[in-house]
Amino acid sequence: MSYSSNQISVTMPQEDVVEVIDLLRQIKEKMPFLTGVTPEQRKRLPKMDKRNYSFVQDVETAIKNDASILPSYVSPEEMSKDLKLYEQLEELLAPLAYLYDHVRDTQMLAGSEAYSNALMVYNMIKAANKAGLPGANSLYNQLKGRFDRSNTTATDEVSNN
Template identity: 75%
Template sequence: MSDSRNQISMVMAEEAKAQIIDLLKQITDLMPFLTGLTPEQRKRLPKIEKRNKTFVKDVEAVIKNDASLLPSYVKPDEMAKDLELYEQLEELLTPLGYLYDRVRDTQMLAGSEAYTQALMVYNMIKAANKAGLPGANSLYNQLKGRFDRSSAVSTDEISNN
């Protein structure tokens, strides 16, 4: 989207940001069972989808009615707890996804507007330098390194360290 309008003009109060971070920590603390998976684990794990969720529920009903065919190491109660937690977390994903998308989109828009403005200022300084305006040369030299192919890599490496 190359809209030159300023669509967002806001700075979050530090107190509000701190409060939000605290609330997010409180939410995380309410779910001490949350875990992290590696990309390989995510890929490897069998997953519940719409078509096999019904199967899992059917198996749960069957073993609830008669678990006599199961070996002792199969724990029907554990499967029921896992399925219930899956469904509880599924209910949280929609509002969390909405919040994540809105925060990410707002961050992207704010960043885009800041970068667009920075590019505009850079191009003005570049034009002023080309026109020979006093003081423009030092400003241009300070900023132009960002666009030199050879120094762009080293500038990124320096800023990431």
């Protein structure tokens, strides 16, 4: 991506960043019940999907109509609360996913543009150093370590686009 194909050219005022973080904190505070699960739990927990959602609704209806067959340790009220929370959180997932995806995509685009421009400038400095322009050598020496083949952490190659 070259400078001429710049697709995004903005920055957020720091007060907006702080405000968004505060709004996210407020959202989190509205849902103090949120929890995390371990990767192992994520694998072994039975999952609700569209197919079994209607089954759960049917079971809820059935036990509301006649809970006499249930043992005392099974609570129809708790099942109804769990189902209701599932439905409420389902309403939140689409707008949250949209927001997350767009924040992540915008970050990726901004990072790509910054990195592409940095590569372009580096190649200019490299060419200036090779041509012997005054001052280019110190800049080149400062930056070339990123692409030193003996550096095991450097995996990027400088493209000459």
